[in-house]
Amino acid sequence: MEGNKFFFLYAFYLTFIMMIGSAIDACEYPKQVDNHLEKLFVFGDSFVDTGNLGKIGPLTRSWSFPYGITFPRWPSGRFSDGRVLTDYIASCMRIRSPIPYKYRKLGSKLLPYGMNFAVGGSGVFDTENLQKNLTTQIDVFEDQIRNSIFTQYDLHFSIALVAISGNDYEYYRASGRPLNEISRFMDYLISQLKVDLRRIHDLGVRKVVVTNMHPLGCTPFITRVSNYSTCNTAYNSAVQQHNQKLEAAVKELGKHTRRRSATFMSLDLYNPFQSIIQHGTRNLKNILKPCCQGKTNGTNCGERDDKGVKLYEVCSDPEEHFYWDSVHPTQAAWAAVFQAAEPSLCKIFM
Numbered sequence: 001m002e003g004n005k006f007f008f009l010y011a012f013y014l015t016f017i018m019m020i021g022s023a024i025d026a027c028e029y030p031k032q033v034d035n036h037l038e039k040l041f042v043f044g045d046s047f048v049d050t051g052n053l054g055k056i057g058p059l060t061r062s063w064s065f066p067y068g069i070t071f072p073r074w075p076s077g078r079f080s081d082g083r084v085l086t087d088y089i090a091s092c093m094r095i096r097s098p099i100p101y102k103y104r105k106l107g108s109k110l111l112p113y114g115m116n117f118a119v120g121g122s123g124v125f126d127t128e129n130l131q132k133n134l135t136t137q138i139d140v141f142e143d144q145i146r147n148s149i150f151t152q153y154d155l156h157f158s159i160a161l162v163a164i165s166g167n168d169y170e171y172y173r174a175s176g177r178p179l180n181e182i183s184r185f186m187d188y189l190i191s192q193l194k195v196d197l198r199r200i201h202d203l204g205v206r207k208v209v210v211t212n213m214h215p216l217g218c219t220p221f222i223t224r225v226s227n228y229s230t231c232n233t234a235y236n237s238a239v240q241q242h243n244q245k246l247e248a249a250v251k252e253l254g255k256h257t258r259r260r261s262a263t264f265m266s267l268d269l270y271n272p273f274q275s276i277i278q279h280g281t282r283n284l285k286n287i288l289k290p291c292c293q294g295k296t297n298g299t300n301c302g303e304r305d306d307k308g309v310k311l312y313e314v315c316s317d318p319e320e321h322f323y324w325d326s327v328h329p330t331q332a333a334w335a336a337v338f339q340a341a342e343p344s345l346c347k348i349f350m
């Protein structure tokens with residue numbers, strides 16, 4: 001999945017619309033004309049958002065330098081130095097990365113590839129980030145169907161990707177709710193997620209894939225207290241508990257569908273993340289320390305003060321880092337995840 005030289009050509013696109021267009025053209029492959037799934041509908045958070053998050057507000061760093069420096073070489077609303085999970089899934093499907101909902105009118109030529117409703121900072125429930133929660137994202141999807149932007153025929157040849165990467169738990173933690181009740185909250189979250197996944201399927205989408213949770217205890221905002229030396233095992237065992245409950249929910253959903261198999265599936269991120277974090281790869285040498293971070297505890301990658309002075313430091317070798325900022329993987333990390341898990345990971349989407 002190394003295509004940087006190729007994508008360098010995009011630098012010649014000059015107008016704003018072309019910038020948007022190219023930013024979402026993560027991977028271009030010849031279109032297949034057989035019975036494959038053709039459209040990708042994406043829901044969830046910053047692991048899959050490719051530009052829906054607004055440019056104004058508290059969480060807009062994905063629209064600031066140095067986000068996007070690797071691809072498309074300017075900030076594109078992705079929480080990474082380059083591509084995110086959505087882009088790699090689209091390339092598995094041999095389609096272009098679907099248009100972010102926010103740009104649906106600017107990029108109508110991308111409608112054949114589906115639509116991305118995900119918003120950075122969101123969760124199954126409302127988070128303090130006040131982004132569209134998963135329910136509301138599906139409402140918007142339903143509106144598109146009602147307005148005949150997508151037909152039942154389209155939906156039959158489509159797949160949904162739902163990424164829930166931890167904002168609900170971060171909100172739970174930050175709001176000071178008791179940690180010994182996390183298990184109850186988990187059940188509550190999984191049961192709402194089940195309702196949401198079933199609803200996407202009931203709208204007509206043939207296959208619904210939900211990510212399991214990555215090892216949250218290894219993310220830099222957690223490991224910073226240990227000087228990025230060790231993952232937090234308490235967090236990771238809670239994550240494993242979440243993943244077990246999710247797996248059971250996905251199985252349960254499958255039982256009640258008429259179609260034989262593989263209508264609901266989970267996409268394992270935990271194990272490929274964990275394996276790379278433990279062993280590294282030939283290219284990824286910096287595992288726990290993020291490439292881009294705030295200079296002090298209270299500041300973040302991409303932040304500047306009122307005078308425009310940088311409040312962050314960015315490394316010169318994002319291709320050697322697993323984590324880009326305090327939460328999100330680099331493009332190189334996503335590429336390694338796909339390499340570690342291929343072909344099983346890609347197969348789900350074909």
Ligand SMILES: *[C@@H]1O[C@H](CO)[C@@H](O)[C@H](O)[C@H]1NC(C)=O
Nearest residue numbers: 124125126133134135136192
């Ligand atoms: C999602 O957001 C909508 C609109 O703000 C709200 O009415 C609804 O209760 C929320 N759903 C969940 C599950 O939190």
Ligand SMILES: *[C@@H]1O[C@H](CO)[C@@H](O)[C@H](O)[C@H]1NC(C)=O
Nearest residue numbers: 224225226227228229288289
């Ligand atoms: C943190 O790690 C860096 C590099 O690994 C080292 O230079 C620094 O002294 C460490 N700081 C503390 C407080 O341990």
Ligand SMILES: *[C@@H]1O[C@H](CO)[C@@H](O)[C@H](O)[C@H]1NC(C)=O
Nearest residue numbers: 224225226227295296297298
């Ligand atoms: C940052 O936070 C850590 C732990 O929360 C604390 O030990 C450290 O002193 C803080 N550093 C600064 C510069 O405030």
